[in-house]
Amino acid sequence: MIKTDVIDQIAFELYEAEKQKKSVNKFVDAYPEMDEAFAYQIQERLIEMKCKEEKTQRVGRKLGLTSKAKQVMMGVHEPSYGVLLENMQLFEGERISLAPFIHAKVEPEIAFIFNREVKGPHVTVADVLAATEYIAPALEIIDSRFQGFKFTLSDAVADNSSSSRYIIGERFYSPENFDLKLMGMVFKQNGEVVATGAGAAVMGHPARAIAWLANRLYKVGQSIQPGEVVLSGSLSAAIKIEAGDHFSASFDGIGSVEAIFTE
Ligand code: OOG
Ligand code: MG
Secondary structure, eight states: OOHHHHHHHHHHHHHHHHHHTOOBOOSTTTOTTOOHHHHHHHHHHHHHHHHHHTTOOEEEEEEESOBHHHHHHHTOSSOEEEEEEGGGEEOTTSEEESTTOSSOEEEEEEEEEESSOBOOSSOOHHHHHHHEEEEEEEEEEEOOSBGGGOOOHHHHHHTGGGEEEEEEOSOOBOGGGOOGGGOEEEEEETTEEEEEEEGGGBTTSHHHHHHHHHHHHHTTTOOBOTTOEEEOOOSSOOEEOOTTOEEEEEETTTEEEEEEEEO
């Protein structure tokens, strides 16, 4: 097969896996040529397909695998990124049905909302903070399209970094009054603490993950746009969601975000 056919084929299989709720085997075994750069081309194709078929649009980005906990959990050593679409956003207070998911997990994250472009190749933590209009607590629902949540970094990249849905808390704060690396976080499932962490869990500083993203996007001629939201990556390991679960992530000084799941 020629390269564009492989890109179309894998993007289509991932698209169908999500729609049919049927996980697939990781692709790197069948397509050894699928390196990271190739995987980002597949992701781009998948996003185009979703925008067209689901009549939605891009609203931001997500970082994945930015914390040691997540890298150890998934056996990789580098972060990844994905695209957030408008129809992935859910809102606090609504009961979230697990019906659309294959094997969803939830992660506590800090969301950044930008009012300026953030463009590589030399973006620093200070540049990211200067371009940030607001930060807010967030929960990301991830749902890998791969069997058993097992994949290589390239597989996950092709699969839009396992993204599925996200919820942003309803209060927004300017980042200037906070030291994000020291910002504490308590993650609870049904009232019990399942993880604790601090912003530094994400690459030493959540804004460093975003600087990495901007510098990485530069290589493909892209940047973070004004108005976009970026999820900076989970502060802890992801937790499997069961029907009836109630999750909350509370962050020092910026409040909390909650989600309730049903069958
Ligand atoms: C990849 C996505 C991880 C995060 O915040 O680390 C991610 C995965 O583990 O499935 O979203
Ligand atoms: Mg995440």
